[in-house]
Amino acid sequence: MENPYVPYPVRIDRIITETEDRNLKTFRFVFLNPEDEAKFAYTPGQFAELSVAGKGEIPIGIASSPTEKGFVSFTVNKVGLVTTYLHNMKEGDVMGIRGPLGNWYPWDEMEGKNVVIVGGGFAFTTLRSSIVYMLEPENRPRFKDITVVYGARTPGMLLYKDELAAWEQRDDIHMHITVDGTDDPDWKYNVGFVPAIAEQKITSADNAIAIVCGPPIMIRFTQPVLEKLGFPPERIILSLEMRMKCGIGMCGRCNIGDKYVCKDGPVFSLAQLKQMPPEY
Amino acid sequence: MTDKVYGKEKWIQGLEGLKNDYKIYVPVKDGDFHAFMPMSEGKAPDFDYDNTRMSPKAVMYPESERLFEYSLDDADPEANILKESPKDFSPRAIVGIRPCDAHGFQIVNRNFDNPEYRDPWWVRRFGSTTLVGLGCNRPCSTCFCTAVGGGPFHEEWLDALMVDLGDRYLVKGLTDKGEGFLAKMTGGTPADEGAYKEAEALAEEASQKIVSSPPTDRLKDQKTTDLFNAPFWEEVAFGCLNCGTCTYLCPTCWCFDIQDEVFGKQGDRIRNWDSCMFPLFTLHGSGHNPRDQKFQRVRQRFMHKLKYYVDKYENGVQCSGCGRCVRYCPVNIDIRDICERMNNFESA
Ligand SMILES: Cc1cc2nc3c(=O)[nH]c(=O)nc-3n(C[C@H](O)[C@H](O)[C@H](O)COP(=O)(O)OP(=O)(O)OC[C@H]3O[C@@H](n4cnc5c(N)ncnc54)[C@H](O)[C@@H]3O)c2cc1C
Ligand code: SF4
Ligand code: SF4
Ligand code: FES
Numbered sequence: 056m057e058n059p060y061v062p063y064p065v066r067i068d069r070i071i072t073e074t075e076d077r078n079l080k081t082f083r084f085v086f087l088n089p090e091d092e093a094k095f096a097y098t099p100g101q102f103a104e105l106s107v108a109g110k111g112e113i114p115i116g117i118a119s120s121p122t123e124k125g126f127v128s129f130t131v132n133k134v135g136l137v138t139t140y141l142h143n144m145k146e147g148d149v150m151g152i153r154g155p156l157g158n159w160y161p162w163d164e165m166e167g168k169n170v171v172i173v174g175g176g177f178a179f180t181t182l183r184s185s186i187v188y189m190l191e192p193e194n195r196p197r198f199k200d201i202t203v204v205y206g207a208r209t210p211g212m213l214l215y216k217d218e219l220a221a222w223e224q225r226d227d228i229h230m231h232i233t234v235d236g237t238d239d240p241d242w243k244y245n246v247g248f249v250p251a252i253a254e255q256k257i258t259s260a261d262n263a264i265a266i267v268c269g270p271p272i273m274i275r276f277t278q279p280v281l282e283k284l285g286f287p288p289e290r291i292i293l294s295l296e297m298r299m300k301c302g303i304g305m306c307g308r309c310n311i312g313d314k315y316v317c318k319d320g321p322v323f324s325l326a327q328l329k330q331m332p333p334e335y
Numbered sequence: 336m337t338d339k340v341y342g343k344e345k346w347i348q349g350l351e352g353l354k355n356d357y358k359i360y361v362p363v364k365d366g367d368f369h370a371f372m373p374m375s376e377g378k379a380p381d382f383d384y385d386n387t388r389m390s391p392k393a394v395m396y397p398e399s400e401r402l403f404e405y406s407l408d409d410a411d412p413e414a415n416i417l418k419e420s421p422k423d424f425s426p427r428a429i430v431g432i433r434p435c436d437a438h439g440f441q442i443v444n445r446n447f448d449n450p451e452y453r454d455p456w457w458v459r460r461f462g463s464t465t466l467v468g469l470g471c472n473r474p475c476s477t478c479f480c481t482a483v484g485g486g487p488f489h490e491e492w493l494d495a496l497m498v499d500l501g502d503r504y505l506v507k508g509l510t511d512k513g514e515g516f517l518a519k520m521t522g523g524t525p526a527d528e529g530a531y532k533e534a535e536a537l538a539e540e541a542s543q544k545i546v547s548s549p550p551t552d553r554l555k556d557q558k559t560t561d562l563f564n565a566p567f568w569e570e571v572a573f574g575c576l577n578c579g580t581c582t583y584l585c586p587t588c589w590c591f592d593i594q595d596e597v598f599g600k601q602g603d604r605i606r607n608w609d610s611c612m613f614p615l616f617t618l619h620g621s622g623h624n625p626r627d628q629k630f631q632r633v634r635q636r637f638m639h640k641l642k643y644y645v646d647k648y649e650n651g652v653q654c655s656g657c658g659r660c661v662r663y664c665p666v667n668i669d670i671r672d673i674c675e676r677m678n679n680f681e682s683a
Binding site for chain 1: 402403405407414415416417419446447449451452453454455458459559560563589590591592593594595597602604609611616617618619620621623625626631635638639642643644646647
């Protein structure tokens with residue numbers, strides 16, 4: 056019998072400090088047993104439990120794309136016990152990852168549509184996975200226009216800065232990067248909160264599906280913007296967070312009504328959420 | 336058919352003879368209460384009991400259990416790699432379990448053994464355990480098994496059923512597992528017509544003694560958000576101490592926590608029972624807590640048992656009617672009342 060609690064052993068291959076406050080680091084892992092990589096076949100939007108022996112496990116969204124081979128990566132914010140310990144680990148250290156877990160963005164439904172991505176803060180991780188996935192030459196024709204609004208507090212708090220700059224140069228993706236505020240005279244992009252920039256830059260809900268990930272306050276103010284543009288709740292997609300342990304719908308702690316965020320989510324449409332108790 | 340009648344002494348002797356084939360758990364008097372304990376530990380079974388204070392859940396699913404172990408010694412080439420802890424899955428039997436508690440196992444099994452994931456520890460223990468029930472001749476005032484699909488002599492979730500006929504037991508084999516268990520037993524005489532008649536009368540008498548019968552018929556049709564927003568939750572939760580007694584004693588509560596513990600250069604990953612009654616259960620790393628307030632946690636317990644589970648599995652409520660939470664709640668919160676309020680709720 057397959058044991059769903061067993062993590063695949065991995066080695067930390069690379070650690071990248073993403074933000075100026077050094078609170079966000081990207082960890083790139085390589086599987087100790089190469090055959091495990093195929094077993095860890097994932098789809099953008101899914102997450103995994105990062106397992107540190109002696110400390111515990113934490114659910115983290117998968118930031119790499121399945122089109123990137125040879126490694127899996129995650130971007131981790133330092134908040135508590137396990138995340139702090141992880142931030143102090145070194146390249147070469149051995150730990151585990153368990154998954155992939157949960158559902159994913161509705162790729163079948165997104166096919167043939169305009170894709171609007173709205174992200175804020177460090178919740179951009181699975182959105183990065185999704186963008187890299189869609190921009191892969193063999194996938195790009197499956198989607199129409201791709202529009203991205205991504206914001207952070209300051210320029211130094213943006214994730215994946217080099218990639219953002221590269222995407223800005225491309226003409227097959229419309230990037231709208233913004234910061235809440237900055238005194239940097241060289242800042243080339245937008246200044247303003249994500250919902251306000253979304254209101255300016257997103258022009259139509261026609262044949263479009265919106266994926267929204269960010270802190271609760273950003274989600275709260277982005278939702279009416281999208282609804283005003285004419286996005287029906289079925290085409291507004293959100294990814295939720297809950298405290299988790301098992302990640303497989305057994306330990307009972309991540310429920311919203313009769314759904315487990317770990318197994319039935321973390322991705323839900325606004326239409327689904329409207330049927331569920333507002334307890335998240 | 337291997338149905339037999341055993342003198343009470345003979346039955347216990349027979350069980351002792353099975354020690355090499357099964358690890359046998361029996362009700363034992365332990366201080367003021369009864370508890371399930373392995374017979375091998377020299378305790379005499381006491382089948383003349385109402386029910387154990389703790390449900391037998393821990394036999395299948397221990398309060399605290401080591402899942403993995405690992406070395407943290409950098410000199411060890413396998414350091415930081417988790418290894419499954421060795422476990423004993425040899426045959427066991429719970430003898431004298433009440434039908435409601437067997438129902439409890441069936442309910443918990445739906446959580447741990449589903450089409451997407453199977454919990455390997457639960458599945459193996461559940462598979463290797465034989466449940467030899469004991470009909471309830473004198474149900475308590477807090478019992479309501481008949482309201483949730485069971486009954487004091489309900490056979491559905493058992494492998495065998497004992498009926499206490501005063502000076503002897505009628506023992507019926509109900510499944511292959513149960514027949515296998517009884518086939519290994521020594522002693523006993525084939526069950527006679529008279530024994531069945533007596534058992535039937537006892538069963539009839541026992542169900543008459545169950546007086547409370549909270550209605551559950553409308554739970555499925557109620558709208559989740561209506562019940563969630565019902566005005567009575569603050570009042571229901573008012574006296575609750577969030578002590579967790581109800582969830583701890585309950586045979587149908589399955590929530591758990593996973594923790595790592597380190598002893599020198601050796602570590603274990605352990606699973607412990609947890610409870611939705613505790614605020615830490617849902618506290619996010621960010622400090623946000625979707626069930627920050629007591630009434631939200633109390634609401635979660637009842638909504639899970641009487642609405643979310645009902646909708647998810649379409650197989651009744653997540654409660655076997657054992658009455659433990661009613662009996663041991665220090666402030667007398669009674670699931671029967673809450674069930675009735677939820678069932679009969681009319682949204683404005
Ligand atoms: C689907 C999903 C995807 C996610 N993706 C990401 C991501 O991509 N990047 C990211 O950075 N985060 C992500 N998160 C959030 C991340 O999982 C949490 O930030 C992380 O679990 C925090 O773990 P920690 O051990 O550092 O914090 P904890 O140590 O759990 O800290 C939380 C608080 O809980 C309390 N606490 C915890 N354990 C105990 C204890 N034993 N006793 C007493 N108090 C205790 C403490 O008060 C502590 O401050 C995601 C979450 C989910 C559900
Ligand atoms: S036993 Fe009673 S007081 Fe204790 S948590 Fe349960 S309902 Fe609340
Ligand atoms: S909820 Fe109460 S009555 Fe129902 S099974 Fe649990 S302890 Fe028994
Ligand atoms: S994390 Fe255990 S049920 Fe979702």
